[in-house]
Amino acid sequence: MPRHTLQSAAFLKNIRPVIWLDVEKRKADPEPALTTVVWADGLKTYVHDDILVASAKARGLEFLPWAQLAAEVVRVAKQTESLLGGYSIPERDLLMAACPEQAEWIKENYLNANAARWFKNRRPQLYAEACRTAGERRRPGLKDFLIQAAVGYAYKKYLLDVQPGAILGRMRKLLAKRDGVHRELTNEARRDWTNLIEYNRQDVLGMIHLVGYVKAAQES
Numbered sequence: 635m636p637r638h639t640l641q642s643a644a645f646l647k648n649i650r651p652v653i654w655l656d657v658e659k660r661k662a663d664p665e666p667a668l669t670t671v672v673w674a675d676g677l678k679t680y681v682h683d684d685i686l687v688a689s690a691k692a693r694g695l696e697f698l699p700w701a702q703l704a705a706e707v708v709r710v711a712k713q714t715e716s717l718l719g720g721y722s723i724p725e726r727d728l729l730m731a732a733c734p735e736q737a738e739w740i741k742e743n744y745l746n747a748n749a750a751r752w753f754k755n756r757r758p759q760l761y762a763e764a765c766r767t768a769g770e771r772r773r774p775g776l777k778d779f780l781i782q783a784a785v786g787y788a789y790k791k792y793l794l795d796v797q798p799g800a801i802l803g804r805m806r807k808l809l810a811k812r813d814g815v816h817r818e819l820t821n822e823a824r825r826d827w828t829n830l831i832e833y834n835r836q837d838v839l840g841m842i843h844l845v846g847y848v849k850a851a852q853e854s
Contacts (some may be wrong), residue, residue, distance in 0.1 A: 638717060638745040640848050645745070651688055652719040652745060653711050656837040657728060658798040658830065665700040665729060668830065670838045671707060671777050674714065677838065684804075685809045688816040690829055705730035708740060719745040721776050721841045722847045747845050749779055756851065760784055780840045787843045789836065796833040801826045 638644050657666035667683040673720065681690035682700040690697045711718050718740065720726060726744045729735040750773060753761040759784055762772060764774035765782065779790045805819075807826060812818040819827075 635691050637741075638743075638819045639848055640747065640749055646661075646747075646849065646852055648706065648717065651714060651716045653707060653714075653716050654719045654838050654842055656720060656834060656841065658675055658802065658834050660799040660802050665732075669700070669703060670834045671703070672838055672842065673710070673716070674716075677835060679835060682724060683806070685806050685814055688814050689805065689809065689819075691817040693828065693831055695831070696812075698738055700728075702731050704729050708736050711743065712736075712739065717743050719841070719845070721837065722746060722748040726816065727787055731789075747841050749776075749844050750774055752848055753779060757784075774794075776837060776840060776844065779844055785844065785847055787840055787847075790832070793833045793836060796829050797802055798830055798833060801830045 644848060646739070653671065655669055655671045658668040660667045665682060667680065667686065668681055670677060670679045679705050680698045681695050682698065682703070683712070687697050690755050707718065718726070719731065723744075726740060726746070729744075730740050733740065741769070741814055750761070750764075753764065753774075760779070761774070762784060764778040766772040766779045777789060777794065779785055781791075781794070782788045805823060808819055808823050809816070816824070
């Protein structure tokens with residue numbers, strides 16, 4: 635079965651609902667620390683790292699182990715005949731690792747929303763501008779496309795400097811020294827935590843917008 639990508643015929647023809655998700659983790663982490671999911675009934679952010687329990691509560695987030703959330707996402711997707719949507723394949727691989735018995739189903743029902751190839755082939759000027767924004771050290775990512783005026787997404791500029799892995803590393807160290815008590819964090823650390831949550835949410839909302847932009851462009 636062909637994989638669902640923005641370049642596939644299945645993408646244009648798809649009428650199934652999509653459960654969108656985006657995770658935040660440090661590179662070496664085996665599991666995410668934070669996940670935002672857009673279900674049929676709206677957006678919700680979950681925290682998975684034990685050291686972040688109090689910080690989750692401070693921002694009104696639900697604490698739920700990653701394995702439990704992954705299982706629920708897959709269960710609901712199968713029950714509602716939904717696709718699972720993420721930007722590129724890290725989310726897919728994390729879901730497959732958490733739910734090995736469902737790995738083949740996940741692989742066949744995952745929408746890889748990475749838009750880089752589509753922009754390179756269909757909007758080369760925008761792709762070139764996104765490459766310029768990204769710089770020489772990396773390939774253009776989601777936010778490099780979202781900040782292009784032609785895409786029409788109001789990306790929050792203060793989030794451009796957010797570095798999720800670095801924030802998670804600092805939060806873990808600071809909370810470990812403070813027995814996990816969020817209110818004893820510095821103002822800067824609490825602000826970083828708030829920004830990380832919003833960064834994660836914007837990744838999901840921006841991805842949905844970008845997919846809509848691509849679909850509208852291909853249908854026009």
